[in-house]
Amino acid sequence: MSTQAIYDAIMEFEDDDVVEAVKEAIEAGVDPQIILNEGLIGAMDEVGRLFSIGDLYVPEMLMAANAMKAGMQVIKPYLKGDDGGKGLVVIGTVEGDLHDIGKNLVSMMMESAGFEVIDLGIDVPADKFIETAKTNNAGIICLSALLTTTMTTMGETVDAIKKSGLSVKTMVGGAPVTEEFAKEIGADGFAEDAGEAVVFARNLLAS
Amino acid sequence: MIIVGELINASRKAVGEAIKQGDSDFIKKLAIDQTEAGATYIDVNAGIFVGKEGDYMEWLIKNIKEVTKLPISIDSPDPTVIERGIKLNGDDAMINSISLEQKRLDTILPLIAGTDLKIVALCMDDEKMPETKEDRLKIADILINKLIQKGVKMENIYVDPLVQPISTDITYGKGFIDTVEAIMENYQGIHTICGLSNISFGLPERKFLNRNFAVMAISKGLDSLLIDPLDKKMMSNICAAETLIGRDNFNVQYLKAFRKKKLEV
Structure with a gap:
C-alpha cells in the first residue's frame, strides 16, 4: 500500500x-x-x-x-499534535492596501504545504504583524502589496519588523514587487508566485 | 467607444526604462501609435518612481503633447502629481482616479470641484474590495453623489466598478457587468470604464478572455475602456460589439473599419 x-x-x-x-x-x-x-x-x-x-x-x-x-x-x-516543526507563518496585505487575491493564494498553498498559517487579512499595520509573530513564535512573516503606493509601506513594515528584534524572517510578494525591490528594502525573501513562496519558505526555515 | 490608451505606464518594463534613460522618442512613438490606432485619451502613469513621480509625469506629458492633440489621462493616486499634471493640460484632462477611500477622496475632490475635468471613480472604499453587485453599487452611489455635490457634471464621471479575476470566484464576471448595467440605467449621462486584464488572471489565453469580456460588458452599456489600442483583435471586437448592440448608425463605423482593412477577425 x-x-x-x-x-x-x-x-x-x-x-x-x-x-x-x-x-x-x-x-x-x-x-x-x-x-x-x-x-x-x-x-x-x-x-x-x-x-x-x-x-x-x-x-x-x-x-x-x-x-x-x-x-x-x-x-x-x-496525526500527533505537533506540526512536524514546519513552522508558523504570519501573512497579510500591508497597511493601506486592500487587495487579497494573491495573498489568499499564497496563504492557501502555505497551508497545503503543511505550515500553520495565521492570515491577518488586508490593511494590516506593522504592529499587528509584529505582535502576532511574537505571540505565536512565528518563523516567517509574509507581506503582500499590489499597489506601487503601498510598496513604500511594505518597506516600512519590513523595517519595523527588523527593529522589533524578533528573529522572524520576512518574505514579500505582489504584482509590482520585484526581487530587486525585495533586496532594496531588506526582506529575507521574495517569491514570484504561490508555488515559489512555499519552496522559498521551506528554504528560509531550513537555513 | 471612449478608448483610454494604456501603454504609457512606467510599470511596463520598456516604458520604465525609457523614462529612466530620458528616451523621449520612445514615449512620443507610443503616443503617436495610440493616437493613430483610435485612442480618445492617452493614459500616463509614472507610479513606480517614488519621490520622482511628479517630475516624470510632467516630462511625459510635455513629450506627449508635442506629438498628439489627444487629452491626457493623469493616472496617479497622488494629489500633488495630479495637480502638476492638470497645470500642463487644462480642463480636458481625465483624472485616473478617485475612490471612496477617505484620504484619496479628501485630497483629490478639491482638485476637480467645479472644473470640467473628467474623473474616473473607482468603486472602492477603506473597508475591502467590492465583491458583489450590491457592494459596488453602494460605493458608486455615495461617490457619485459626493462628486455631483461638488459641481462635477454627470457626463464627466467615469465609474470603474472594478474587474476581479474569474479564476478565484466565478461570480465576479456577472457581478461586474450587472453593475455596469445598473449604473448606466440609474445615472443618465454617466460613463462606465474599466481595465480588462484582471478578469483573466490565473487562466490561459488571457487576451482571448479579455476580448470576450469586453464584448459582454459593452452589451450591458460599458462605453469606455482602458486598453492597448494597438491590439487589433481587441479593437475589432469592440467595433463589432458596438455595432451589434445598436450604437452605430447605419453600421457606419463597422463598414469604415472594414473598408480601411482595420478589422482583424
Missing part, C-alpha cells in the same frame, strides 16, 4: 477519491505522517511546481487545495 492513489486523486482534483484513498491507506496501516507528507503534501508540492511553470492554472490549484483539505480532515485525528 503506497500513497500514490492519494497523490493521483489530488492531481485529478477529486475530493471523494482523496477521502477514499486516505481511508484505505489508514486501514492498510500506512504511517499517517507518511500519508500526509508523501500523499497530501507531496501532491500539493507538485501542484505548486506546475503552477509556477505555467502548466496549472488558478482554478485547478484551488480545486487541488480543496481535495487536499478533504483528505486532511480524514487524517487529522491520526
Whole structure:
C-alpha cells in the first residue's frame, strides 16, 4: 500500500477519491505522517511546481487545495499534535492596501504545504504583524502589496519588523514587487508566485 | 467607444526604462501609435518612481503633447502629481482616479470641484474590495453623489466598478457587468470604464478572455475602456460589439473599419 492513489486523486482534483484513498491507506496501516507528507503534501508540492511553470492554472490549484483539505480532515485525528516543526507563518496585505487575491493564494498553498498559517487579512499595520509573530513564535512573516503606493509601506513594515528584534524572517510578494525591490528594502525573501513562496519558505526555515 | 490608451505606464518594463534613460522618442512613438490606432485619451502613469513621480509625469506629458492633440489621462493616486499634471493640460484632462477611500477622496475632490475635468471613480472604499453587485453599487452611489455635490457634471464621471479575476470566484464576471448595467440605467449621462486584464488572471489565453469580456460588458452599456489600442483583435471586437448592440448608425463605423482593412477577425 503506497500513497500514490492519494497523490493521483489530488492531481485529478477529486475530493471523494482523496477521502477514499486516505481511508484505505489508514486501514492498510500506512504511517499517517507518511500519508500526509508523501500523499497530501507531496501532491500539493507538485501542484505548486506546475503552477509556477505555467502548466496549472488558478482554478485547478484551488480545486487541488480543496481535495487536499478533504483528505486532511480524514487524517487529522491520526496525526500527533505537533506540526512536524514546519513552522508558523504570519501573512497579510500591508497597511493601506486592500487587495487579497494573491495573498489568499499564497496563504492557501502555505497551508497545503503543511505550515500553520495565521492570515491577518488586508490593511494590516506593522504592529499587528509584529505582535502576532511574537505571540505565536512565528518563523516567517509574509507581506503582500499590489499597489506601487503601498510598496513604500511594505518597506516600512519590513523595517519595523527588523527593529522589533524578533528573529522572524520576512518574505514579500505582489504584482509590482520585484526581487530587486525585495533586496532594496531588506526582506529575507521574495517569491514570484504561490508555488515559489512555499519552496522559498521551506528554504528560509531550513537555513 | 471612449478608448483610454494604456501603454504609457512606467510599470511596463520598456516604458520604465525609457523614462529612466530620458528616451523621449520612445514615449512620443507610443503616443503617436495610440493616437493613430483610435485612442480618445492617452493614459500616463509614472507610479513606480517614488519621490520622482511628479517630475516624470510632467516630462511625459510635455513629450506627449508635442506629438498628439489627444487629452491626457493623469493616472496617479497622488494629489500633488495630479495637480502638476492638470497645470500642463487644462480642463480636458481625465483624472485616473478617485475612490471612496477617505484620504484619496479628501485630497483629490478639491482638485476637480467645479472644473470640467473628467474623473474616473473607482468603486472602492477603506473597508475591502467590492465583491458583489450590491457592494459596488453602494460605493458608486455615495461617490457619485459626493462628486455631483461638488459641481462635477454627470457626463464627466467615469465609474470603474472594478474587474476581479474569474479564476478565484466565478461570480465576479456577472457581478461586474450587472453593475455596469445598473449604473448606466440609474445615472443618465454617466460613463462606465474599466481595465480588462484582471478578469483573466490565473487562466490561459488571457487576451482571448479579455476580448470576450469586453464584448459582454459593452452589451450591458460599458462605453469606455482602458486598453492597448494597438491590439487589433481587441479593437475589432469592440467595433463589432458596438455595432451589434445598436450604437452605430447605419453600421457606419463597422463598414469604415472594414473598408480601411482595420478589422482583424
